[in-house]
Amino acid sequence: MSENITVIRRRESVLANNAVLRNTYLLLSLTLLFSALTATLAMLNNAPPINPFITLIGYFGLLFLTTRLRNSPWGLVSIFALTGFMGYTLGPILNIYMQHVHNGHQIVVTSLGATGSIFLSLSAIALITKKDFSFMGGFLAIGVLVAFFISLAAVLFHLPAAMLAASAMFIFLCSGIILFKTSQIIHGGETNYIMATIDLYVSLYNIFISLLSLLGGSNSRD
Numbered sequence: 036m037s038e039n040i041t042v043i044r045r046r047e048s049v050l051a052n053n054a055v056l057r058n059t060y061l062l063l064s065l066t067l068l069f070s071a072l073t074a075t076l077a078m079l080n081n082a083p084p085i086n087p088f089i090t091l092i093g094y095f096g097l098l099f100l101t102t103r104l105r106n107s108p109w110g111l112v113s114i115f116a117l118t119g120f121m122g123y124t125l126g127p128i129l130n131i132y133m134q135h136v137h138n139g140h141q142i143v144v145t146s147l148g149a150t151g152s153i154f155l156s157l158s159a160i161a162l163i164t165k166k167d168f169s170f171m172g173g174f175l176a177i178g179v180l181v182a183f184f185i186s187l188a189a190v191l192f193h194l195p196a197a198m199l200a201a202s203a204m205f206i207f208l209c210s211g212i213i214l215f216k217t218s219q220i221i222h223g224g225e226t227n228y229i230m231a232t233i234d235l236y237v238s239l240y241n242i243f244i245s246l247l248s249l250l251g252g253s254n255s256r257d
Contacts, residue, residue, distance in 0.1 A: 056220045058228035062114070063235050069115055070122025070240075077126025084127040087190055093120050098233070105229045114229055118236055125240075128247070136251055146246035150239055153210055161217035168218035171211050178208045199252050202245035209238035209245075 097117035104110040132139035161168065186201035188194065216234045219225040 052221060052223050055226055055228050055231065056217075059220060059231040059235065062111075062228060062232040066114060066118040066232060066236055067239070070118045070125070070236075073119045073122035074126040074129060077123045078130050081130065082123070082127050084131070085124050090124050093124075101229065101233060105227050110229045114232060117233070121236075121240055125244075128244070132247060132251060139251075142247060142250045146243055146250060149246055150243040153206075153242060154213060154235075154239055157210055157213045158217055161214050161221065165221055166218065167222055168211075168214045169222070169224060171215045175208055175211050175215060178204065179212075182208060195252065199249060202248040202252075205241045205245040206249075209241045212238045 094117070097113065097120060101110055101113040101117055104113050129143055132143055136142065160166075182201050182204040185197055185204070189198035189201060212234060216225065216231060216238075220231055225231045
């Protein structure tokens, strides 16, 4: 009898994890499309670049709100506000690359394709192998903080080399977060699809921005 109960509970756990994964990928797709829409609107309107510190305030403010509302239907409204805002901040950056950087269109397309390839490859690794990547959590948390402070110093003191180094770090760390978060969903460590979507969205956003920075920086030196 106890064995049957254990089997039933395992099946329920697997079904619940699959539901979180399915909802996460669906919501991630919708938020990415919404971000693309707001980025396009910003580009068409030639919106001016937003001050990085205003971007950070908007991001952390909406992130805090979404976290508070994650178990409420309003959490969906909040996450679209967050990702829409981040998409809008991306529009002016893309305009700069396309209008003022040599081979800017190619850099944007290459960065977008590489970001998609990284996500699909790492997601496939986590889903197929079903390996538990929870051991990466502490390292990734510390690494992201270090990369954030390096990029902040690079902006404040106008250090291009430090910005490129931070970009490389973000690509590596956010790739790890994709593995870590997907593994968490599979193994039941993450049960809220709104929070899972935020982690994956922010990772993709940072990878894309970092690739733009690296490819654009390399292009400017040629």
